[in-house]
Amino acid sequence: MQFLEKLNPQQREAVETVHGPVLILAGAGSGKTRVITYRIAYLIEKVGVSPDSILAMTFTNKAAAEMQERVEHLVGGRTLAKPVISTFHSFCVRVLRRDIEALQINGKGYRKDFAIYDESDQQSLVKSAMKRLGIDDKQLTVRNVLSRISHAKNHLLDPQEVYLQSGDPKVERIAQIYKVYESELAKANALDFDDLLLMTNKLLKTSTEVRERYNRRFQYVLIDEYQDTNRPQYEIMRALAGTLHNVCAVGDEDQSIYSWRGADIRNILEFEQDFPEAKIVRLEQNYRSTQNILEAASAVVKNNLKRKGKNLWTERMGGAKVGYYEAPDGENESLFVADYINKYLMIAHDEDDEPKRAAVLYRTNSQSRLFEEAMRRYGIKYNVVGGFSFYERAEIKDMISYLKLIQNPSDSVALLRTINTPTRGIGKTTVEQIERIALETNLPLWDALGHIVEQRLMQPRACAALKGFRELIQDARAMLYGKFEERLVETAQVSKPEESDAAEPEIADEDLQDNMAFDFGELEPDAEEFSPEALGTAEEAAPEKVEGFRSPGENANVSEVLKFLIDRTGYIKQLEAEDTPESLARIENLRELVNAAMDSRDRGETIADFLDHAALVADTDDIEAGAQVTLMTMHAAKGLEFPLVFIVGMEEGLFPSSRTLMNPDEVEEERRLCYVGMTRAMRILVLSRARYRRRYGTDMPDASTASRFLSEVPPQLFEDIGSPQKKTPVFGDDSYSTHYDYENEDQRPQYGRTKQKTSYGGGSTYNSIDNIAEFFASRGKKFNRPSVPMEEPHGKRGFRPGQKVKHPKYGEGTVYQREGEGEEAKITVQFPRFGLKKLVEKFAQLEKA
Numbered sequence: 024m025q026f027l028e029k030l031n032p033q034q035r036e037a038v039e040t041v042h043g044p045v046l047i048l049a050g051a052g053s054g055k056t057r058v059i060t061y062r063i064a065y066l067i068e069k070v071g072v073s074p075d076s077i078l079a080m081t082f083t084n085k086a087a088a089e090m091q092e093r094v095e096h097l098v099g100g101r102t103l104a105k106p107v108i109s110t111f112h113s114f115c116v117r118v119l120r121r122d123i124e125a126l127q128i129n130g131k132g133y134r135k136d137f138a139i140y141d142e143s144d145q146q147s148l149v150k151s152a153m154k155r156l157g158i159d160d161k162q163l164t165v166r167n168v169l170s171r172i173s174h175a176k177n178h179l180l181d182p183q184e185v186y187l188q189s190g191d192p193k194v195e196r197i198a199q200i201y202k203v204y205e206s207e208l209a210k211a212n213a214l215d216f217d218d219l220l221l222m223t224n225k226l227l228k229t230s231t232e233v234r235e236r237y238n239r240r241f242q243y244v245l246i247d248e249y250q251d252t253n254r255p256q257y258e259i260m261r262a263l264a265g266t267l268h269n270v271c272a273v274g275d276e277d278q279s280i281y282s283w284r285g286a287d288i289r290n291i292l293e294f295e296q297d298f299p300e301a302k303i304v305r306l307e308q309n310y311r312s313t314q315n316i317l318e319a320a321s322a323v324v325k326n327n328l329k330r331k332g333k334n335l336w337t338e339r340m341g342g343a344k345v346g347y348y349e350a351p352d353g354e355n356e357s358l359f360v361a362d363y364i365n366k367y368l369m370i371a372h373d374e375d376d377e378p379k380r381a382a383v384l385y386r387t388n389s390q391s392r393l394f395e396e397a398m399r400r401y402g403i404k405y406n407v408v409g410g411f412s413f414y415e416r417a418e419i420k421d422m423i424s425y426l427k428l429i430q431n432p433s434d435s436v437a438l439l440r441t442i443n444t445p446t447r448g449i450g451k452t453t454v455e456q457i458e459r460i461a462l463e464t465n466l467p468l469w470d471a472l473g474h475i476v477e478q479r480l481m482q483p484r485a486c487a488a489l490k491g492f493r494e495l496i497q498d499a500r501a502m503l504y505g506k507f508e509e510r511l512v513e514t515a516q517v518s519k520p521e522e523s524d525a526a527e528p529e530i531a532d533e534d535l536q537d538n539m540a541f542d543f544g545e546l547e548p549d550a551e552e553f554s555p556e557a558l559g560t561a562e563e564a565a566p567e568k569v570e571g572f573r574s575p576g577e578n579a580n581v582s583e584v585l586k587f588l589i590d591r592t593g594y595i596k597q598l599e600a601e602d603t604p605e606s607l608a609r610i611e612n613l614r615e616l617v618n619a620a621m622d623s624r625d626r627g628e629t630i631a632d633f634l635d636h637a638a639l640v641a642d643t644d645d646i647e648a649g650a651q652v653t654l655m656t657m658h659a660a661k662g663l664e665f666p667l668v669f670i671v672g673m674e675e676g677l678f679p680s681s682r683t684l685m686n687p688d689e690v691e692e693e694r695r696l697c698y699v700g701m702t703r704a705m706r707i708l709v710l711s712r713a714r715y716r717r718r719y720g721t722d723m724p725d726a727s728t729a730s731r732f733l734s735e736v737p738p739q740l741f742e743d744i745g746s747p748q749k750k751t752p753v754f755g756d757d758s759y760s761t762h763y764d765y766e767n768e769d770q771r772p773q774y775g776r777t778k779q780k781t782s783y784g785g786g787s788t789y790n791s792i793d794n795i796a797e798f799f800a801s802r803g804k805k806f807n808r809p810s811v812p813m814e815e816p817h818g819k820r821g822f823r824p825g826q827k828v829k830h831p832k833y834g835e836g837t838v839y840q841r842e843g844e845g846e847e848a849k850i851t852v853q854f855p856r857f858g859l860k861k862l863v864e865k866f867a868q869l870e871k872a
């Protein structure tokens with residue numbers, strides 16, 4: 024038990040208290056992750072618990088993978104069995120793939136091959152429900168409807184209850200949409216993310232047999248990030264805790280930042296009521312940050328009323344003060360950050376000799392753009408989390424939708440996405456007719472489509488196009504389930520085209536089940552039920568195998584089906600014909616998808632596993648541990664740590680977000696988010712804001728107000744690190760300038776290139792903020808700024824972008840853009856100490872500087 028020595032007394036207590044319920048209240052950086060992994064190792068090594076009777080739930084896939092790795096490292100491959108460490112959602116998918124049919128009534132209800140609908144699938148469903156109900160999206164936005172539906176689901180309210188509880192006509196309409204949405208999901212045999220939790224909860228509640236099986240299997244349950252669990256997750260935890268109550272929840276109420284997703288802070292505040300015999304362990308020693316950082320973060324979060332309260336302390340006394348930078352505008356702020364990071368990365372070693380890593384944290388993803396541009400400008404390699412993730416790209420979604428449809432033809436969203444992608448002559452009217460027939464007959468779209476083709480209910484051209492699409496899916500299905508040869512024979516025998524329509528391959532249930540198989544390791548007590556032998560798909564059935572080749576009649580794997588689809592739909596050919604950098608990048612993405620499918624095959628996964636993976640990947644999975652600079656939201660940064668952290672955009676309305684200002688509970692949540700952000704910093708923390716900020720693409724930046732969180736940091740912990748001064752400028756005084764260096768010659772973006780600068784002054788050196796404005800003025804076009812045409816101005820006063828000017832009040836500045844001509848001409852000037860100003864040229868009394 025050598026590893027126990029690496030724990031402090033409280034951590035040790037948290038690890039060694041293994042029986043009965045335990046709530047570990049762990050402050051930021053107090054070793055929560057360490058405690059959970061050591062606890063699992065302790066259970067296995069010391070208590071002798073079989074690894075596969077341990078279940079640990081984490082918040083992200085990434086955290087699950089890391090924890091798995093750390094546990095393996097500790098118990099050193101001494102056992103073959105592994106604990107189940109997974110996110111709530113992945114766990115639920117595995118349970119449902121196995122047991123969802125226990126919820127069927129008289130053979131009706133969800134089947135194991137259900138599809139998982141992600142946000143864009145949900146949006147399509149809501150859109151079509153709204154269309155059908157005649158509700159236009161000006162009255163209600165799709166996003167708004169979806170969030171109301173999700174809210175209702177997480178509070179276990181069905182459409183009827185939502186309707187009855189409200190007197191508001193808007194909510195009544197939402198209830199109607201919700202009802203159609205639910206019935207369409209059921210018809211498509213599809214579940215959304217909320218359903219994954221709700222159905223599992225329902226299953227564990229209603230089927231004693233299923234619940235007891237999981238209780239026998241998992242005798243020790245651990246929940247990480249407990250403060251962010253919602254009610255359904257809480258109920259699942261309770262059901263899994265069984266009668267043994269060996270449940271350990273680890274959380275920090277000060278880091279609860281997901282109430283907008285239904286997280287219920289009561290789960291942590293009321294744990295003791297639900298489990299009266301619970302032991303509470305507090306971890307208050309912080310190992311991550313210096314005293315100054317910790318004091319500043321604690322001072323901010325102390326302003327919240329709803330908290331249990333704790334006293335975090337650290338042995339890392341003192342440390343650098345929290346840096347503060349007030350930029351004239353957003354661009355300046357981003358360049359300042361890039362400049363600082365550039366200098367930081369160039370210092371050979373720092374005192375702790377830790378790898379150099381920095382994070383730029385912001386409130387919303389859309390803030391990343393300026394920082395990305397600034398990083399490129401400095402040639403700094405960076406990693407941005409939460410951008411357009413691989414599986415969200417259009418071409419990938421198209422192919423995934425094909426696979427979904429092949430796996431589950433009832434999936435109407437997948438059908439609508441693929442039916443005319445790439446174009447195959449199936450127009451909007453045809454699709455609307457299919458939808459109408461589906462509605463009238465209450466059939467899934469796929470069946471309605473079959474009906475139309477067989478009964479020739481449309482014009483011959485439309486019927487032919489639909490038939491082609493249907494055959495494509497049938498062929499791919501036959502490949503996937505090893506029936507392709509039979510299908511070839513069948514379709515060849517049928518001479519008349521009309522008869523071939525009905526030739527859907529008979530796909531035996533066992534084949535489907537085999538593709539649904541999933542792995543919980545040993546499943547007790549009825550594991551045999553899932554063995555290949557029991558499913559009748561054992562080796563003897565397969566003809567002789569040639570290395571590297573698939574035997575006839577053997578199921579095709581996902582990558583083969585993908586290649587078949589890409590080929591037969593002509594998807595890549597169409598992109599090749601486009602021949603643009605964008606279309607070539609899309610081809611690369613498709614190839615990457617085939618590679619991903621190959622990897623999945625090598626891991627022995629089925630199509631269902633592959634699709635589940637695609638549905639469950641999250642933004643945070645993109646975090647590249649090795650990247651030196653990471654740009655991300657504060658939400659995504661949870662659980663991470665960096666020697667250098669910037670929190671940018673500290674302005675009222677941006678952070679705290681304007682959406683929260685009217686509600687004290689929501690402002691408290693924003694404050695917790697600020698606390699999460701600040702406590703990511705190990706050695707240096709910098710908070711910054713811009714005095715002027717452009718919002719919603721408006722022409723002129725608005726003046727901003729400093730975030731209230733800034734004033735909550737005690738002034739003695741703060742240090743201004745070079746904000747350009749606000750006082751009335753004295754011309755010619757250089758001390759106002761913020762000094763930046765960067766090379767001038769190469770302004771091309773440096774995507775993914777490691778072009779770390781090794782020295783300063785390798786090009787023209789710019790030493791003042793005026794030049795930065797000039798740089799922005801000159802590159803306006805290159806970076807697609809919302810700019811106006813920049814014709815050559817006429818007349819003697821016409822100032823051009825980039826030109827230096829002088830104003831009696833604002834001092835020297837650089838022209839940023841020009842709009843209009845003659846009497847009407849307006850020019851926007853970047854003044855170092857006043858930000859951007861738009862002036863009517865005629866009245867502005869500007870002079871050439």
Ligand SMILES: Nc1ncnc2c1ncn2[C@@H]1O[C@H](COP(=O)(O)OP(=O)(O)OP(=O)(O)O)[C@@H](O)[C@H]1O
Pocket residue numbers: 029030031034049050051052053054055056057058275309310311661662663702
């Ligand atoms: N007993 C200990 N001795 C030395 N270092 C420790 C100890 N416990 C934890 N640490 C270190 O402290 C840092 C924070 O630990 P960890 O990431 O587990 O914290 P956490 O509680 O999960 O943080 P947060 O909730 O803020 O994300 C890590 O670098 C970890 O290695």
